[in-house]
Amino acid sequence: MTVHKQIITNRVAFLEKKVPLYASALGLIGLLVLWEIICSTKIVSPLFLPAPSAIVVTGWDMLISGEITRNLGPSLYRIGLGYTIGSVVGILVGLILGFSKWADAIGTPVVYAIYPIPKIALLPLFVLWLGIGELSKVTIIALGVFFPVVINTFSGVKSVDQILIKAAVTFGSNHFNVIRKVILPGALPMIFAGLKLAAGTSLLLLVAAEMIAAQNGIGSMVLHYGNLMITTKLMVGVLVLSLLGLTFNRLLQWLENKLLPWR
Amino acid sequence: MKIVIENVGKTFTSAKKEQVTALEDINFSIDEKEFVVLVGPSGCGKSTLLNIVGGLLSPSSGSVYFEGMMDKEPNLAIVFQEIALFPWRTVYQNVIYGLEEKKVSKQELKEKADFYIDMVGLTEFKDAYPKQLSGGMKQRVGIGRALAVEPDLLLMDEPFSALDAQTRTLMQEELLTIWNRTQLSTLYVTHNIQEAVYLADRVIVLSRHPGQIKSIIDIDLPKMGRGEEQYRDKFERYADEIWQLIRNDAVEALKE
Numbered sequence: 001m002t003v004h005k006q007i008i009t010n011r012v013a014f015l016e017k018k019v020p021l022y023a024s025a026l027g028l029i030g031l032l033v034l035w036e037i038i039c040s041t042k043i044v045s046p047l048f049l050p051a052p053s054a055i056v057v058t059g060w061d062m063l064i065s066g067e068i069t070r071n072l073g074p075s076l077y078r079i080g081l082g083y084t085i086g087s088v089v090g091i092l093v094g095l096i097l098g099f100s101k102w103a104d105a106i107g108t109p110v111v112y113a114i115y116p117i118p119k120i121a122l123l124p125l126f127v128l129w130l131g132i133g134e135l136s137k138v139t140i141i142a143l144g145v146f147f148p149v150v151i152n153t154f155s156g157v158k159s160v161d162q163i164l165i166k167a168a169v170t171f172g173s174n175h176f177n178v179i180r181k182v183i184l185p186g187a188l189p190m191i192f193a194g195l196k197l198a199a200g201t202s203l204l205l206l207v208a209a210e211m212i213a214a215q216n217g218i219g220s221m222v223l224h225y226g227n228l229m230i231t232t233k234l235m236v237g238v239l240v241l242s243l244l245g246l247t248f249n250r251l252l253q254w255l256e257n258k259l260l261p262w263r
Numbered sequence: 264m265k266i267v268i269e270n271v272g273k274t275f276t277s278a279k280k281e282q283v284t285a286l287e288d289i290n291f292s293i294d295e296k297e298f299v300v301l302v303g304p305s306g307c308g309k310s311t312l313l314n315i316v317g318g319l320l321s322p323s324s325g326s327v328y329f330e331g332m333m334d335k336e337p338n339l340a341i342v343f344q345e346i347a348l349f350p351w352r353t354v355y356q357n358v359i360y361g362l363e364e365k366k367v368s369k370q371e372l373k374e375k376a377d378f379y380i381d382m383v384g385l386t387e388f389k390d391a392y393p394k395q396l397s398g399g400m401k402q403r404v405g406i407g408r409a410l411a412v413e414p415d416l417l418l419m420d421e422p423f424s425a426l427d428a429q430t431r432t433l434m435q436e437e438l439l440t441i442w443n444r445t446q447l448s449t450l451y452v453t454h455n456i457q458e459a460v461y462l463a464d465r466v467i468v469l470s471r472h473p474g475q476i477k478s479i480i481d482i483d484l485p486k487m488g489r490g491e492e493q494y495r496d497k498f499e500r501y502a503d504e505i506w507q508l509i510r511n512d513a514v515e516a517l518k519e
């Protein structure tokens with residue numbers, strides 16, 4: 001008589017399934033190929049949807065002629081400065097709001113009162129106050145970044161285990177060191193969530209501000225070619241923005257892995 | 264030098280706005296190089312008392328002070344029941360935490376850290392993060408971190424209660440060995456009577472509702488080797504004496 005074996009297999013294997021590296025490129029390439037095919041069949045006019053190949057060729061020309069760099073430079077300056085100011089101030093204010101009960105009581109209602117205002121609605125006001133130059137655009141980006149960062153930092157601080165703060169205090173830490181050595185690293189995972197959220201917001205505000213009030217920059221370039229109905233060049237601008245967003249995200253991811261090796 | 268706990272009482276306001284007396288009239292002192300163990304049934308106020316002594320909670324009445332310390336801030340260290348290691352710091356960085364705050368020289372810091380990491384047997388895991396360690400190893404880091412500051416008073420709140428029985432027994436032995444080398448004044452909280460008799464110079468038995476000192480028992484056994492056959496009778500007599508004191512309270516605690 002044969003013994004009937006019923007082997008127990010791991011039923012949660014799907015949780016740890018490994019996916020090959022090329023998989024992440026698969027969706028993107030599929031989309032591009034489909035797009036190219038649609039364009040080559042001439043179902044839609046290239047005026048409405050230029051082919052990816054045409055966009056790349058035009059993009060290369062614009063790169064050579066210096067048009068892209070001429071517009072990318074100011075955009076990078078605005079978003080770089082605005083994002084840095086917004087996130088540094090946001091982290092600082094978030095730490096203070098989270099640490100001090102007084103600051104929390106006074107500051108939090110203010111934060112939540114301003115938070116829901118779509119920041120772009122404030123641009124005309126900033127232009128009035130700060131002029132049409134770089135300052136108003138940088139400010140609006142900084143403001144847009146500030147809120148998600150503050151709110152995430154605040155909840156990050158609140159989520160730090162009380163026992164760790166007690167431990168730090170018993171080992172002789174003063175308030176400043178408690179914030180620097182315990183609360184900040186403890187809140188860092190949440191802060192990064194806020195920084196990633198803010199990256200999207202900053203890009204959005206950059207383009208909107210440049211469309212409304214700028215002579216140069218990727219946003220104004222896109223609007224310019226839109227008005228002239230040169231769709232291919234418009235799409236080059238969109239492509240640059242998409243790459244900018246992607247790089248931004250990757251940079252933050254890299255920084256997070258660097259700063260949070262203990263996770 | 265000694266640590267005096269004088270007339271300490273603590274009342275909490277419960278969620279229903281009732282006054283709960285957790286501790287009442289607590290008076291005792293811890294001598295230099297003395298190992299004092301607090302035992303008592305669940306909820307009798309052991310953690311509350313330890314937190315008051317450790318400066319993490321204010322007493323409602325009475326006070327805790329160091330006597331005979333010359334112009335020097337008393338230096339405390341706590342080993343927490345929850346372990347409370349900083350997850351973003353490696354074993355080494357956790358152990359030096361207290362030393363960093365004391366502004367000791369780089370050289371001294373490194374020497375002390377290596378010395379105490381070796382004492383708790385974790386030299387190989389110096390650069391590991393807490394999440395890479397087992398429960399027993401984590402608690403050893405917690406002990407190393409506390410020892411490294413060479414405190415005037417070492418406080419331990421059920422440090423081994425999260426460990427399995429075997430690890431626990433080994434850790435008790437190890438703690439005794441370490442304690443013999445360092446001879447720190449220690450206040451140790453447990454609800455395990457065997458552990459109390461095994462470790463203590465003096466056992467303080469607390470009762471419940473309100474938490475009061477029921478009895479203070481001097482353990483007249485040699486510090487090392489209490490587990491040996493020749494002391495078994497005496498060991499058991501101490502354990503039984505304490506159990507008789509706690510028994511009624513423990514039964515009451517179960518009914519709640």
Ligand SMILES: Nc1ncnc2c1ncn2[C@@H]1O[C@H](COP(=O)(O)OP(=O)(O)OP(=O)(O)O)[C@@H](O)[C@H]1O
Pocket residue numbers: 275276277283285303304305306307308309310311312454
């Ligand atoms: N923050 C608090 N607010 C209200 N009541 C509290 C608070 N902390 C403790 N208590 C009460 O004080 C009493 C003593 O609590 P404590 O934690 O000191 O007990 P314990 O002896 O350490 O118990 P265990 O052995 O279970 O850890 C309990 O009745 C508890 O409900």
Ligand SMILES: [Mg+2]
Pocket residue numbers: 309310311
């Ligand atoms: Mg307790």
